[in-house]
Amino acid sequence: MKILSINRTLDQSVNEAINHLAIIPDSAIIREGKPFFIPGFSQKWKYQATIAFRVTRLGKNIAAKFAHRYIDALALAVCTIPLDFEASVAPSAISSAFDGAFIIGEWIDLNQFQNNKNISIEIGGQELSVDISKFAIEETIALLSKYLTLKIGDIIAPASLPINDDIIINTIIDGNINNSHNIRLKFK
Numbered sequence: 001m002k003i004l005s006i007n008r009t010l011d012q013s014v015n016e017a018i019n020h021l022a023i024i025p026d027s028a029i030i031r032e033g034k035p036f037f038i039p040g041f042s043q044k045w046k047y048q049a050t051i052a053f054r055v056t057r058l059g060k061n062i063a064a065k066f067a068h069r070y071i072d073a074l075a076l077a078v079c080t081i082p083l084d085f086e087a088s089v090a091p092s093a094i095s096s097a098f099d100g101a102f103i104i105g106e107w108i109d110l111n112q113f114q115n116n117k118n119i120s121i122e123i124g125g126q127e128l129s130v131d132i133s134k135f136a137i138e139e140t141i142a143l144l145s146k147y148l149t150l151k152i153g154d155i156i157a158p159a160s161l162p163i164n165d166d167i168i169i170n171t172i173i174d175g176n177i178n179n180s181h182n183i184r185l186k187f188k
Helices: 014-020 064-070 137-147
Strands: 002-006 021-025 029-031 045-055 071-082 102-104 118-123 126-131 155-157 160-166 171-177 180-187
Touching: 002 014, 014 021, 014 137, 045 118, 064 071, 064 137, 071 118, 071 155, 071 171, 071 180, 102 155, 102 180, 118 160, 126 160, 137 155
Parallel strands: 002 155, 029 102
Antiparallel strands: 002 021, 045 071, 045 155, 045 160, 071 102, 118 126, 118 171, 171 180
16 A cells, blocks of 8 residues: 655646655554654654545556546545755655654545535634545546556545644644544644
């Protein structure tokens, strides 16, 4: 299992953002409710929210029109980012692949969004309403599967949300999707 995270805004096209792909190992995942212990290799941290999609089928060279068949759920997720990471000390890939780099909430079945494509997201007091199509998940799956085999359990984070904040030790932050609890962040 792997996490494929693309650092793009909701307004950028998938093709122009593919150069900002991070392949994150599953060891970087913290499940909902577990604390994030701030590593000592950086003194300043922030978090960046995203929506993650769960892959449920093995696939390669998937056409965009069939991509919806390869995902079944979404969740609110957070990438933890070291702000003063020194690339001279460790490879820059470590800045997105360390243990605890990706915190994920509870999976929500995509069928819940069949009639209403607009979702409201709230995390740490910041709110956003967004159309799911802005994540361009079908185009993202088609592009990624040209180069990589998607496997059952893989996670795709196709775009960053404009929700981020500094990480402060001993804080708890809750996140909701459509007014339902989805993630709790505990920073220690």
